[in-house]
Every structure is written in C-alpha cells, then in structure tokens.
Amino acid sequence: MDIDPREIDNIAKLSRIKLDDAEKVKFKNQLVHILEYVEKLNELNINNVKPIFYTSPLKNVFREDTLKPSFHRSNILNISPSHVNGFFKVPKIIE
Amino acid sequence: MFLHELTANGIREKVKNREVSCVEVVKELFRRIKQKEALIEAYIFLDEEGALSKASEIDDKLESGKEIGLLAGIPIAIKDNISTKNIYTTCASKILENYIPPYNAFVVKKLLQEDAIIIGKTNLDEFAMGSSTENSAFHITRNPWDTESVPGGSSGGSAAAVSADMAFMALGSDTGGSVRQPASFCGNVGFKPTYGRVSRYGLIAFASSLDQIGTLTKDVFDAAMLLQVISGHDALDSTCSALDVPNYLSDINCRDNVVRIGIPREFFREGLDSEIRNALMNALEIYKKNGAVVIDLSLPHCEYAIATYCIIATAEACSNLARYDGVRYGYRSRLDDDNIVDMYSRTRAEAFGDEVKRRILLGNYVLSAGYYEAYYLKASKVRNLIKNDFDEAFTKVDCIISPTCPTPAFKIGEKILDPLEMYLSDVYTNIANLVGIPGISIPCGFTTAGLPIGMQILGKHFEEKKILQIAKLFEQETDFHLQKPKLD
Amino acid sequence: MEYNIVIGLETHAELNTDTKLFCGCSTSFGSEPNTQTCPICLGLPGVLPVINRKAFDHTLKTALALNCEINDFVNFDRKNYYYPDLPKNYQISQNHFNVGNNGSVDIIVKGEKKRIGINNVHLEEDAGKLVHPEASDAGHSLIDFNRAGVPLVEIVTNPDLRSIDDVQGYMHTLRNILQYINVSDCKMQEGSLRFEASISLCRKGAKVFGNRVEIKNLNSMKAVMKVLAYEISRQKELLDKGAQIVMETRLWDEVDGVSRRMRTKEEAHDYRYFPEPDLVPILVDKKSIDRIRETIPELSAMRRQRFTSEYLISDYEAGILTESKPLADYFEECVKLTIVSPKELSNWIINDVLRVLNEKKSHIQDFTISPKMLVDLIEMKSEIGGSIAKEVFSEMSNTGKDASSIVREKNLTPLSNAEELNFIISKIIEDNPKAIEDYGKGKKSALSFLVGQTMKITKGKANPKILIDIFREKLENNL
Incomplete structure (x- = not known):
C-alpha cells in the first residue's frame, strides 16, 4: 500500500501538526509500514461479528443535577499561556 | 539491611512499631536517591521538601496516638502522567513541561488519605506512548540491572525507581503493558487491575478504553496493599466499577485457588527468547508441584491483537491529545502567531515528540472519512473476537500464564528507530487491555546475562484477589523477587 | 422561473438544568467570564465526563413530545474538530445511537395542517463563547468558557419544509412545545435557542434537487427568516442566470443582512466520529420511557x-x-x-x-x-x-x-343612595328632552344614552342596573 502525499497533508492538517517535507516522507513511510502490518486483520472474516467499544459491563451511569462550586478563576487563568480581563486570549480566528 | 532495601510493608511495620520515624525513612530514601539517581534518572521531579513535611505530619499523628492510614509513612513514586495538585505533571512532554494541575487524581487522593508520602514524579515515554521510556522529552531512564539497557516502558521510571530502591512502591499506568513490561524488565511486581477497578480520574489519557492505573512494587504483598488503597468506586469516572473491593491482604497466602492454569500455545511460538521459555517451563513445574493442573489452550485471535491495538489506541489517542493546543494550559509556540490555525500546528509540531506525532497521525488516518470502517470498526470487531477467546478460555481455566515479554530488556537505542518492532514487544500484554482483564507480572528468573525475566498471570474480570494468591504462591516457593541489582 | 424550495432545520436548545452536562458548574447566564468553569468543562488533562441525569431525561422528554421512536441503546460519540471555544477539541455528542429518531411535529400554515418529520433528537454539550475585540486590528480573540458544557438538545428535521411560512410555523410550534414541556426557556436573547438551516432550490418540474447550502450561526427565529429570504433570492438569481449553486456552508451576517461563504464542500470538516470511550452506554427501558412520558403535559x-x-x-x-x-x-x-x-x-x-x-x-x-x-x-x-x-x-x-x-x-362603592340618585336622574331627564322624546317614540338606545350620561356625572360610581330600573320607572310614569 501507499499513502498519497496529499493524504499526508490532509492527515497533518486534521492532526494540527505542522510537518516539513522531510518529516512528511519519514512519517509517511512509517505509517505505511504499520498499516501494512495492520492489513493482517483482513485475513479474518468479520462480517457477522459485532464490534465492541466498551470492555466494562457498566450501563446508565449518571450524576444528579446538583451544583458544585466552580474553580476560582485565577487558578484556571494562572496556568494559561495568555489571558486578559478574565478571558483566555488567543491569536485572531480566521475561518 | 539498609532501610531503603525493605519492602513497603517492611517500612510500614517499622514505622508503626515506632522503630523508625517517617522523617528518618524519607531522609534515608533521599540519601539513596542522591547516590543513584544520576545513574538511573528514574525521576522527572523530586519533592524532598513536600515529602519531609508530610512525613513529620504522620510522625505527629503517631506521636499523638491518632489512627494512621494503611500506607502510613511509605514513600511512594508516581508516574508523571497522574495528576498531582500543585506538583508538576508533565507526561514527559514538552507540551506540559510547566503544567501544574489544580487538582489531584482520584488515586493520589486515596494515597494521601492513607498517609502515603509522595516523593516525586517518575519518567515515562511521552504520554505513555512507548515501551522503553526512551520517548521521554526530558531524558532516558536506565535499567538498574544493566544501565546500557532500557527499563521498559512506558512506566520505566516507576519500575527503575522501585528496582533501584529509590522508592518503596510506585504507581504506573498500563495501556498495552506499560506496567507489566517494565516490571518484567526491572524485576518488579507489576499489576494492571481490571478496567474499571481503579478510577482513571486524573490519569492523563492516552487511550481511554485501554488505560488503567497499576502498581509497581517489590513483592506481591506490597502490590495487594497498594491495590487495596487505590481500588474502588469514584463518582467522577463513569467507567469505574461500583463493585465492592475485596480484602486483598487477608488470605493472600491461600492456595485453594491455584487449580487450573491455562497455557496459550500461541504465546510460546517463534519470537520467544529461549531463556525466557525455559524460565516459564520451570515456573510451571513449581505450580504443578503445588497441585496445579496445566492446561494447553488456544487463543486463536491473539495474533491480531497488536494490529487491533494499533488502531484502537491511536484512534483514541489522537482525540485525547487534541486538547493540547496552547490555548488553556501548557506550551504555546512563541513564534509570531498571527492566526490560530498556525498557532495550533506550530505549538503541536514544536512540543510533541516523534512517537506522539506518529500515533496522532495514524489515529487521525484510521478515523478519517472513508477509513473508519476499514480500520476502527474492523478493529472493534476483532476486539470482540479476542474477548470471546478469553471468555471461552476462562470456562476451562482459572488463570492464564505466559511470559510477560518475548525478550528481556533490550539495549538503549536498539528498537527506537523501528516503531513497529517496538509495538511488537507488547505482544503478550496488550490483549489484557483490549479485553479489560487484570494481569500481573512477577519475577520468574534471570537470563545468563543477569537480566530479570517476568511471568504474566492473567485472570478473569475483577479476580484480582485470585491472581494475587496465585502470584504469592510462586513468590513463596522462589527467591527471584529478593534479588537486587548491583548498582555499586 | 418558478422553483421548489426544500429546507431542513437543526435547532439547538439549551436545556434548563442547574448544572452543565458533564460537571457540576452552574449554567446560569450572564456571569463574569470564566467564573463558571472547572477542570472538567475546561478539558484539563485527566478529567472525565459524567452525564447529568436531568439533561438526559429532558432530552428523552423532548424526543417523546416530538413523537420520536426512542432507542433502547443510546450512546455518545466524539465529534472531533478544532475550534478555540471547544475545550477538548472534540464535542461529546451523539451521531449514531441518538435518543430518538423518526418523530414528527404538526404545524398549521395558512390554516392548513402540515406534518414535519423529525429525523433525530440528541443530546450534546455546548461550546464556549468567543469575543472578538472591536478594533479590527486587535489581532487576537478572547474566550469565555462559562457556556462550555451546557447541555443542548439538538432537534433535526427531515427536509420537509417547503417555504418560509413552513419554517416560521415549525419554529414557532417547536419553541412552544419545548416551553410547554419545560425543558428549555428558549430565551433567544440569551442564545438558548439557535438554528442551522440547509436549503436547496430546484426548478419546478425538475427531478433532481440543486446543491444544498448550509447556513450556520442563526441566533434567532428572525435571523432564520431573514437569511432564508436572502438565500432564496440569491439562489434564484443565480439559477435564473443559469449558474450553479455551490455546495457550501455559509454564515449569516446579522449586521449587513447577507450570508457569506464560510467553507466549501472540499473544505468541509471531517469530524472523525467514534464512540466516546469515557462514557458508558445508556439502556432505555419501557419503565423509564413511561416515567418520562407521564411528565409531559397536554401540548x-x-x-x-x-x-x-x-x-x-x-x-x-x-x-x-x-x-x-x-x-x-x-x-x-x-x-x-x-x-x-x-x-x-x-x-x-x-x-x-x-x-x-x-x-x-x-x-x-x-x-x-x-x-x-x-x-x-x-x-x-x-x-x-x-x-x-x-x-x-x-x-x-x-x-x-x-x-x-x-x-x-378608594371609596368606589357604587352610589345606591336612592335620594341622591333620584336627584341626579331628575336633573338628567330635565337636561335631555330630546332623549326622553326618542324613548317615547320607542328608541330603546335613548335609555343607554341616559344611563351613560349618569355614569359620566357620577364618575361611574352608580350601579348601572339600578339606574336602568329607575330611569325606566320614571320614563314610563312620564308617558
């Protein structure tokens, strides 16, 4: 198998990780190597198998709608990279 | 015998009987750490001041005759992906290099309630992704048995600290073998409980459906003691069981449960080191001598476990690690950041290591449009097949015994360039995470080169107690767990 | 040219719980920024969600009130996308096993009853709020996470709406239902009711529908109406010229009254949904459905x-x-x-x-x-x-x-003192000979006029019933 260079660009974008050209090649090759190994799963006939997403038998876990004190704002803002007037501050958002 | 050579329970007895004060224990331990840490580098952060102050608090309690907790006076190390309030918790990542959590993990709260003394935070593979602790953003940790070898991972710092007598016990986390494999490499007892036995609240997530906090200790009794404290229901973790926690310490010497031992033949095929195979065969003889029946088993889908794990773990990881974006906490790129998308991509490019990036990329690949069914859904189905293998097996046997790892500790640098090769070292361990069952690794021999060999015992969901008893029997019949690395 | 219009609507309503969906922080509106936050709703490393029972019950109630089939197996999924108001960079939502499916709402449009299909009803967490400082050269944005994690019920229609009137009727009816069953206060000005619309046009008689345009960021029913009117005329104009409609997502600009391209289909988000491993499934049995159904009042x-x-x-x-x-x-x-x-x-x-x-x-x-x-x-x-x-x-x-x-x-007791009344009435009869004459001619309205005059003078304090009796008596005697 192979991964198209455009696909690597797309995956890097989805991952929000900036990659330079050398890294793109390196990670592409490693991903291909791993995905080829993973293709092992195609040996199995799984058409009638149900997927499992949870190993715990738990169901219906709820909490009651009861107020708990929020955190002191300064405790939260003090660990942030940038804040002003009680807000978190980030670079301009361009859609 | 030096104080630092004692087990946690040994220290506990001495403290309780007032033979030694907690402050003395902590001071002695830090003397040891100062001697050996430069060589081993098990820790990311040491809190001598905090430990001493907690120690004198417990001494005061003892002095005034107040009731003391189960772990009173025991210095304990904590893997640095478990949140400690007001103490750095970095996940061995540059992205959390300066992060100080404003809250304690559930297990940390429990430790403090039981009067344990937190001495520091141990090294790991960044975000627990790795099997050698070489993926730490800060430094590598060396195996006390051979400082040219890795301690295993990802809880390599915790395992090395316990093995080098630089901690009496330690917490780790196990997503695909990250407690059991380093325990095996460093000659400790490593226990991964059933998924849901211990709250994950405050454990910094790698793969949510696989992660479980586990213990690294010098013997099985200490494992039972620590497990006793950290187990139990937590209303803040929806996946945490409300089942009663049995008393793991009472009847730990009971041998009634050592009955039918399953041996999965798939685990003894090619790729298994011959010295390890021999050690396992000898171990089985010991069980047989003590009345156990050894039953040949097949777990036909286990050869697909690594592939399944690769997909599920990376898919969950890419989502769990999306929150490290430089907005609310942690590292933010200092480059000119004129728009948020670039800020995200640069922050994450600069502050994540290669292994973490690789898994995020892979996870996003397998979840991305058009691939979900071919990868994630398929893996979730195979996960069911693997689970069925175990359900079936446990109708015939009480536990399953195998090597913990196919090889002893490997050399630093040996596998780091081949990610897949590294993933394959989890071949016997990650099935327990995929299925959610408990497993322990205990020392069962040494290679001719003097490296520890670990034996894994897997049990049914929530049968921790039985596993501890089975492990304890072996420990009573052998002295592998008493061996210490020569660090002088 | 004549066109058929097809519209689908997604409605997000904030549920009126005291606390957020996954933590105990308050949901109240209008507090200082970031004062209603905690490690859980800020997505700090290591935190986990636990579902608010009331939020779930409210969602179930909504699904029942909208005549949905209730799924006996419900779970949550992660919807992965990066946005600074989304603390974890994924939203815990539902994609596959929603609370309810295949419901309907009956609306009345121009006196005609019409049934709008509800595709699904599901529960999810809200995001925080972005503040963009006014100066256009500010170079930064600010985030308030107070709203992050507030429970939202999302109600998705089938593409059954065929006109702006349909949309208006639907929104009105839906809001009415949500208020009736008391799951949301639907306060538009506080953003507790928000919409996303999708619209496509096709020439009358044509078999294939045109490309769909989605419009986000509609914070009031008025905005929905305006943007749809705008879109219909924009798309008609393009189609009349023979142009193609681009499949895209647009944003409504309230200030300029126009919709603007946000992203094309090629740039569409890939949400990479997968089941949320930090939560366990919810099994909904008949008993819990009945328990919730009982709380739904007559709509x-x-x-x-x-x-x-x-x-x-x-x-x-x-x-x-x-x-x-x-x-x-x-x-x-x-x-x-x-x-x-x-x-x-x-x-x-x-x-x-x-x-x-x-x-x-x-x-x-x-x-x-x-x-x-x-x-x-x-x-x-x-x-x-x-x-x-x-x-x-x-x-x-x-x-x-x-x-x-x-x-x-206020001493407003009616005047019932006969003597005083008699005096006033005699004066009125004296002053209004024309009315007396009319009455004599059988004009009954003359009596009302006289009563009215009396009420005026007495500043309404006289009892009209008594007045009528007295007048009648006097006038009959006079004849």
Whole structure:
C-alpha cells in the first residue's frame, strides 16, 4: 500500500501538526509500514461479528443535577499561556 | 539491611512499631536517591521538601496516638502522567513541561488519605506512548540491572525507581503493558487491575478504553496493599466499577485457588527468547508441584491483537491529545502567531515528540472519512473476537500464564528507530487491555546475562484477589523477587 | 422561473438544568467570564465526563413530545474538530445511537395542517463563547468558557419544509412545545435557542434537487427568516442566470443582512466520529420511557382544541390563551374558581391581563393578580360597574392588592343612595328632552344614552342596573 502525499497533508492538517517535507516522507513511510502490518486483520472474516467499544459491563451511569462550586478563576487563568480581563486570549480566528 | 532495601510493608511495620520515624525513612530514601539517581534518572521531579513535611505530619499523628492510614509513612513514586495538585505533571512532554494541575487524581487522593508520602514524579515515554521510556522529552531512564539497557516502558521510571530502591512502591499506568513490561524488565511486581477497578480520574489519557492505573512494587504483598488503597468506586469516572473491593491482604497466602492454569500455545511460538521459555517451563513445574493442573489452550485471535491495538489506541489517542493546543494550559509556540490555525500546528509540531506525532497521525488516518470502517470498526470487531477467546478460555481455566515479554530488556537505542518492532514487544500484554482483564507480572528468573525475566498471570474480570494468591504462591516457593541489582 | 424550495432545520436548545452536562458548574447566564468553569468543562488533562441525569431525561422528554421512536441503546460519540471555544477539541455528542429518531411535529400554515418529520433528537454539550475585540486590528480573540458544557438538545428535521411560512410555523410550534414541556426557556436573547438551516432550490418540474447550502450561526427565529429570504433570492438569481449553486456552508451576517461563504464542500470538516470511550452506554427501558412520558403535559395544539369545545371560546381566543402553558394554566385556574362564563374570563385575560403584561414586559408567572383575585374582581363587576372594575383592575396590577380592599380604600362603592340618585336622574331627564322624546317614540338606545350620561356625572360610581330600573320607572310614569 501507499499513502498519497496529499493524504499526508490532509492527515497533518486534521492532526494540527505542522510537518516539513522531510518529516512528511519519514512519517509517511512509517505509517505505511504499520498499516501494512495492520492489513493482517483482513485475513479474518468479520462480517457477522459485532464490534465492541466498551470492555466494562457498566450501563446508565449518571450524576444528579446538583451544583458544585466552580474553580476560582485565577487558578484556571494562572496556568494559561495568555489571558486578559478574565478571558483566555488567543491569536485572531480566521475561518 | 539498609532501610531503603525493605519492602513497603517492611517500612510500614517499622514505622508503626515506632522503630523508625517517617522523617528518618524519607531522609534515608533521599540519601539513596542522591547516590543513584544520576545513574538511573528514574525521576522527572523530586519533592524532598513536600515529602519531609508530610512525613513529620504522620510522625505527629503517631506521636499523638491518632489512627494512621494503611500506607502510613511509605514513600511512594508516581508516574508523571497522574495528576498531582500543585506538583508538576508533565507526561514527559514538552507540551506540559510547566503544567501544574489544580487538582489531584482520584488515586493520589486515596494515597494521601492513607498517609502515603509522595516523593516525586517518575519518567515515562511521552504520554505513555512507548515501551522503553526512551520517548521521554526530558531524558532516558536506565535499567538498574544493566544501565546500557532500557527499563521498559512506558512506566520505566516507576519500575527503575522501585528496582533501584529509590522508592518503596510506585504507581504506573498500563495501556498495552506499560506496567507489566517494565516490571518484567526491572524485576518488579507489576499489576494492571481490571478496567474499571481503579478510577482513571486524573490519569492523563492516552487511550481511554485501554488505560488503567497499576502498581509497581517489590513483592506481591506490597502490590495487594497498594491495590487495596487505590481500588474502588469514584463518582467522577463513569467507567469505574461500583463493585465492592475485596480484602486483598487477608488470605493472600491461600492456595485453594491455584487449580487450573491455562497455557496459550500461541504465546510460546517463534519470537520467544529461549531463556525466557525455559524460565516459564520451570515456573510451571513449581505450580504443578503445588497441585496445579496445566492446561494447553488456544487463543486463536491473539495474533491480531497488536494490529487491533494499533488502531484502537491511536484512534483514541489522537482525540485525547487534541486538547493540547496552547490555548488553556501548557506550551504555546512563541513564534509570531498571527492566526490560530498556525498557532495550533506550530505549538503541536514544536512540543510533541516523534512517537506522539506518529500515533496522532495514524489515529487521525484510521478515523478519517472513508477509513473508519476499514480500520476502527474492523478493529472493534476483532476486539470482540479476542474477548470471546478469553471468555471461552476462562470456562476451562482459572488463570492464564505466559511470559510477560518475548525478550528481556533490550539495549538503549536498539528498537527506537523501528516503531513497529517496538509495538511488537507488547505482544503478550496488550490483549489484557483490549479485553479489560487484570494481569500481573512477577519475577520468574534471570537470563545468563543477569537480566530479570517476568511471568504474566492473567485472570478473569475483577479476580484480582485470585491472581494475587496465585502470584504469592510462586513468590513463596522462589527467591527471584529478593534479588537486587548491583548498582555499586 | 418558478422553483421548489426544500429546507431542513437543526435547532439547538439549551436545556434548563442547574448544572452543565458533564460537571457540576452552574449554567446560569450572564456571569463574569470564566467564573463558571472547572477542570472538567475546561478539558484539563485527566478529567472525565459524567452525564447529568436531568439533561438526559429532558432530552428523552423532548424526543417523546416530538413523537420520536426512542432507542433502547443510546450512546455518545466524539465529534472531533478544532475550534478555540471547544475545550477538548472534540464535542461529546451523539451521531449514531441518538435518543430518538423518526418523530414528527404538526404545524398549521395558512390554516392548513402540515406534518414535519423529525429525523433525530440528541443530546450534546455546548461550546464556549468567543469575543472578538472591536478594533479590527486587535489581532487576537478572547474566550469565555462559562457556556462550555451546557447541555443542548439538538432537534433535526427531515427536509420537509417547503417555504418560509413552513419554517416560521415549525419554529414557532417547536419553541412552544419545548416551553410547554419545560425543558428549555428558549430565551433567544440569551442564545438558548439557535438554528442551522440547509436549503436547496430546484426548478419546478425538475427531478433532481440543486446543491444544498448550509447556513450556520442563526441566533434567532428572525435571523432564520431573514437569511432564508436572502438565500432564496440569491439562489434564484443565480439559477435564473443559469449558474450553479455551490455546495457550501455559509454564515449569516446579522449586521449587513447577507450570508457569506464560510467553507466549501472540499473544505468541509471531517469530524472523525467514534464512540466516546469515557462514557458508558445508556439502556432505555419501557419503565423509564413511561416515567418520562407521564411528565409531559397536554401540548398546546390539543389544549387549543379542547378550549374551543369545552369552554365555547373561539379558536382565535383559544390560540392566544394556549400560546404559553402558564397562561393557559392561569385561564383554567380562573374557570375552576367561578361560575362566570369562560368567555368573559377569556375576554378579561386577553384584553386586560395581556395588555398589562405587555406594557410591563412581564410574564404571567410573575403577574401580581392571581386567578382568585381576578375572579373576585369579575364577580364584583355587576355590583360596581364595568368602568370601576377596570379602574380597580389597573390598581390591582400596580399594587397587588385585592379588589375589595381597593374598592373600600378608594371609596368606589357604587352610589345606591336612592335620594341622591333620584336627584341626579331628575336633573338628567330635565337636561335631555330630546332623549326622553326618542324613548317615547320607542328608541330603546335613548335609555343607554341616559344611563351613560349618569355614569359620566357620577364618575361611574352608580350601579348601572339600578339606574336602568329607575330611569325606566320614571320614563314610563312620564308617558
């Protein structure tokens, strides 16, 4: 198998990780190597198998709608990279 | 015998009987750490001041005759992906290099309630992704048995600290073998409980459906003691069981449960080191001598476990690690950041290591449009097949015994360039995470080169107690767990 | 050219719980930024979600009220996308195993009943709020996470809406239902009701529909109406010119009154949904469905119908009275307390109560006059006369006092002193010979005129019934 260079660009974008050209090649090759190994799963006939997403038998876990004190704002803002007037501050958002 | 050579329970007895004060224990331990840490580098952060102050608090309690907790006076190390309030918790990542959590993990709260003394935070593979602790953003940790070898991972710092007598016990986390494999490499007892036995609240997530906090200790009794404290229901973790926690310490010497031992033949095929195979065969003889029946088993889908794990773990990881974006906490790129998308991509490019990036990329690949069914859904189905293998097996046997790892500790640098090769070292361990069952690794021999060999015992969901008893029997019949690395 | 229009609507309503969906932080509106946050709703490393039972029950209630099939297996999924107001960079939502599917809402458009299909009803967490400093060169944005994690019910229609009138009718009915079942206060100005629309046009007679355009960021029903009107004319214009509609997502710009391209299909988000491993599934059994169903009151459409048949009021009046549940409850409470006709009660409520509430921009729940007080007043009316009654009503609404004390304090007791009345009446008869003459000729309206004159002089204090009797007697004698 192979991964198209455009696909690597797309995956890097989805991952929000900036990659330079050398890294793109390196990670592409490693991903291909791993995905080829993973293709092992195609040996199995799984058409009638149900997927499992949870190993715990738990169901219906709820909490009651009861107020708990929020955190002191300064405790939260003090660990942030940038804040002003009680807000978190980030670079301009361009859609 | 030096104080630092004692087990946690040994220290506990001495403290309780007032033979030694907690402050003395902590001071002695830090003397040891100062001697050996430069060589081993098990820790990311040491809190001598905090430990001493907690120690004198417990001494005061003892002095005034107040009731003391189960772990009173025991210095304990904590893997640095478990949140400690007001103490750095970095996940061995540059992205959390300066992060100080404003809250304690559930297990940390429990430790403090039981009067344990937190001495520091141990090294790991960044975000627990790795099997050698070489993926730490800060430094590598060396195996006390051979400082040219890795301690295993990802809880390599915790395992090395316990093995080098630089901690009496330690917490780790196990997503695909990250407690059991380093325990095996460093000659400790490593226990991964059933998924849901211990709250994950405050454990910094790698793969949510696989992660479980586990213990690294010098013997099985200490494992039972620590497990006793950290187990139990937590209303803040929806996946945490409300089942009663049995008393793991009472009847730990009971041998009634050592009955039918399953041996999965798939685990003894090619790729298994011959010295390890021999050690396992000898171990089985010991069980047989003590009345156990050894039953040949097949777990036909286990050869697909690594592939399944690769997909599920990376898919969950890419989502769990999306929150490290430089907005609310942690590292933010200092480059000119004129728009948020670039800020995200640069922050994450600069502050994540290669292994973490690789898994995020892979996870996003397998979840991305058009691939979900071919990868994630398929893996979730195979996960069911693997689970069925175990359900079936446990109708015939009480536990399953195998090597913990196919090889002893490997050399630093040996596998780091081949990610897949590294993933394959989890071949016997990650099935327990995929299925959610408990497993322990205990020392069962040494290679001719003097490296520890670990034996894994897997049990049914929530049968921790039985596993501890089975492990304890072996420990009573052998002295592998008493061996210490020569660090002088 | 003529076009067919197809519209689908997604509605997000904030559920009226005290706490957020996955943590115990308050959901109240208008606090200082980031004061209603904790490690969980900020997505700090290591935190985990636990579902708010009330939020789930409210979602189930909504699905039932919208006639959905309830799924017996419900779970949550992660919707992965990066946005700075989304703390974890994934939203815990539902994609596959929603709470409810295949529901419907009946709406009335231009007197015709129409059924709108509901594709699904599901529960998810809200995001925080972005603030963009006004200076265009500010170079940064600010985030307030108070809203992050507030529970939202999302209601997705099938593409069954065929006109702007349909959309208006649907939104109106939906809001009414959500308020009736008391799961959301639907306060548009606080953003607790928000919409996303998708619209496509196709030439009449054509078989294939045109490309779909999605419009996000619609924070009021008004905005939905405006943007759809805008989009319809924009798309018609393009289609008339023979151009293609681009499949895209657009944003509504409230200030300029236009929609703008946000992203094309190629740039569309890949949400990489997968089941949320930090939560366990919810099994919904018949018992819990029944328990929730019992809490759903009679909805307004049914109630409106019943009001017309049971209380003999017009459909129009019933419509007004059932517009909100508290108002309909108020009316029925009044009906229970008196033998005064429902019709008269309805008149009072529609003409007087609603007028006062409108003036005061207040709600019936906060109204100073209780049903009992209103009924007492109306029962006094025959005694004190209509105009005094109205005066007393207005005093009651201002002071919250009951009718009898106001009448006593203000000395509004009707004039029943016969001597005084006789004097006034004699004077009126003297001053209005024309009216007397008319009465003699059989013009009955002359009597009303005379009564009216008397009321004017007595400032409404005379009892009109008594007046009529006296006039009649005097005039008959005069003839």
